[in-house]
Amino acid sequence: MTSQPVVTPAGSQPVDQGFSVELGHERPLRLDCGVELDRFTMAYQTYGALNADKSNAILICHALTGDQYVASAHPTTGKAGWWERIVGPGKPLDTDRYFLICVNVLGGCMGSSGPKEINPETGKPWGLTFPVITIADMVRAQARVLDYLSIEQLFAVIGGSMGGMQVLQWAHAYPERVFAAVPIAAAARHSAQNIAFHEVGRQAITADPNWQGGNYLEVGTVPRAGLAVARMAAHITYLSEPALRRKFGRKLQDRNRVTYGFDADFQVESYLRHQGITFVERFDANSYLYITRAMDYFDLAAEHDDTLSLAFEKTPVRFCVISFTSDWLFPTWESRDIVRALNAEAANVSFVEIESDKGHDAFLLEEPEFDRTLTGFLNGAARRRGLPA
Amino acid sequence: MNGPVTLPRVADTRVDLLLIADMIPSRSRVLDVGCGEGDLLHVLSTQKDVDARGIEISQAGVNACVSNGLSVIQGDADIDLVDYPDQAFDYVVLSLTLQATRNPRRVVEEMVRIGRHAIVSFPNFAFWKIRLQLLTRGQMPETQLLDEPWWETPNIHLCTIRDFEDLCRDLNLVVEKRVYLNRDGTATWFSSIEQLGNLFAQQGLFLLRRA
CATH class of the missing domain: 3.40.50.1820 (Alpha/Beta hydrolase fold, catalytic domain)
Known part of the structure; x- marks a missing residue:
């Protein structure tokens, strides 16, 4: 070589x-x-x-x-x-x-x-x-x-x-x-439905204590949880029920039976969590607020x-x-x-x-x-x- | 994909469509209602520099048209013509589709509203073989043009050339041109004689406008 x-x-x-x-x-x-x-x-x-x-x-x-x-x-x-x-x-x-x-x-x-x-x-x-x-x-x-x-x-x-x-x-x-x-x-x-979904995302972000009233960059925190939840909710709207069924169904994540807890038992949960976590690495929470608002106003x-x-x-x-x-x-x-x-x-x-x-x-x-x-x-x-x- | 009727093709284009194309001057604005896979639109836009648009009910037909660079929307002659403004086109074409519409009278009215001219063709149900089949067999006729059994044909409003002439009179339309067609889509020699046309033509082709 x-x-x-x-x-x-x-x-x-x-x-x-x-x-x-x-x-x-x-x-x-x-x-x-x-x-x-x-x-x-x-x-x-x-x-x-x-x-x-x-x-x-x-x-x-x-x-x-x-x-x-x-x-x-x-x-x-x-x-x-x-x-x-x-x-x-x-x-x-x-x-x-x-x-x-x-x-x-x-x-x-x-x-x-x-x-x-x-x-x-x-x-x-x-x-x-x-x-x-x-x-x-x-x-x-x-x-x-x-x-x-x-x-x-x-x-x-x-x-x-x-x-x-x-x-x-x-x-x-x-x-x-x-x-x-x-x-x-x-x-x-x-549409009203889409504005509603956006509002859920924005509420998730602003409810995160690390959002700091929007000043997280100055304070030095990141509203990871809020932005991740916003992304998870939004991501569901980008898919379809048949696609979710085809991709995940009710399949369990690395386990044979449910755990009677709140860990990600289902593959679909694990997938959504992953979507949320990776999104936070590349996107700004305040940008998410501004851009969703721009769409709402359209x-x-x-x-x-x-x-x-x-x-x-x-x-x-x-x-x-x-x-x-x-x-x-x-x-x-x-x-x-x-x-x-x-x-x-x-x-x-x-x-x-x-x-x-x-x-x-x-x-x-x-x-x-x-x-x-x-x-x-x-x-x-x-x-x-x-x-x- | 088949439209409401099955017709022979020459050099990949239905012969009767070429007759229609001949009626349309270069560089006009044309709407082809029920454009199928876009044969007429293709001829018009490539050979006559026509601003050609289409409406097609089948999604497969629409996708084929758009993939070939033609401007076509998925839509229904009975529903979607009302959206267009008055006199938006020079010609509105409805080729062998009138008999498959729910409200043919309304469709023709819309055509002459949104177009300066309308071109309508339809299978002639007074064609002698059709008359003979009904007379001798007492069953719904099947011809090469109308080749599906009564229970699955999309052709729900069949008419004769004479019926269509009546409708035009009723709607106060000027018949600018009438052509009687053979089975293969070519013009018959008796195209000016209505009596013969109604009996011997498989297809009627009319160029219309409002009076």
Whole structure:
């Protein structure tokens, strides 16, 4: 053996820290809550190369607990990128063909301005003094990154779950900057049930004494238990009952019989505990509060007398709306509402419901039908946009 | 995947769809209702630069269309046409699907509302072989076009060419063009003579608009 590959402690490829840009000096970012940010940082990753006329850029919008490490190792966990399955040469999001950008959302905890970062005014972590942000604010901040990259129009904006909300917001707020939009497993407004689940998560965090009224970073504690419980509750909503039954059933964890105690007797308990513990290592509790709140506030129809179609009046954007049969967090009927609104504007829209028992998380998992849909839609849009095959 | 009826294909495209494509000028906006696996949409968008959209009831058909880069949604002619605004399309096409809708009259009304023109084709139930089968056997007829037994056919509202002419008069529609088709989807030589069409055509194809 002549050479050894570089091996990081996590056993994955070397970590790429990506890019980060400080914005707002010349043009402060005005947020929905009224606050103006005149210094904010946005961290992002890119894959592939921007073509000469800058027409092949795709913005990927990440979900609630996602980040910009779409197809590269996570700097904290060393794990593969969250959409590495479909991003890369020859894959549906083909890096030989498209220039992919993913920006850590405003309020996030992977380098973009958020409660975990230092407030440049005070030199201390923002904590709960960070302004409450919305999906529209996240999108405004992403648009500033594109301004910085001198990308006038995106070929496509793609995202699942909260990423799908951002896609819809992009099409609504910047129709001329979006050629094609792919909202996946998303909704145009956050449902009462989903707000309720978010509230459970937030209550778990704030009930943890280590949360310290939000000042845990200054005090030097971590609200591990609270954030882990929030993640466990949320994680159940990302799955489906059939998937849980298929994966775990009532199988016991490393034992032959129940122990008549409160240890993790069942495999499903052990799995959830693991999900909770690993999440705490990579995510900030206050960020979780801010981002869930942004989703709760999302309602595209609200500012149009509850008529969603008005949010897409005469839209030139080509849409591909995708849902999954077993997703009960963002069920198909919510995607259908989007389609109906787009039909009312005679918009160019495709709508595919993918048969899957994997629940909301299906968009992150192996679903060949989903890959075919995404590839086909992008190919059709690329033809229309005049991108070389 | 089969639609409501089974038809021969030429170079992988149904012949009657090519006749429909001929009625549609380049660069128009078209909605194909019941677009199946997108044959007509494909011809229109690749050969005529048409802004072509589709509605298809079967999820498998929809997925096949979108995978081929066509703009198609899963939907139902009886339910989803109401969502579209008036005159949103130049042409709205309903090919061999009218007889499978719950409310054909309402569907045709919606088509001429959302499209400047409507193109409708349907199997002609007055075709002589159908008449003969009913007369001689006293049983529900089965033809090459309508090849399923009565208890499993999706075709619940069959009509004749004459019936359809009546409906158009009733709805105050202008028949801009009528073509009578053979079994293989080609036009018959008697396409201007209604008497012959109603007896000898397997399929009627109508180009309509509001008066």
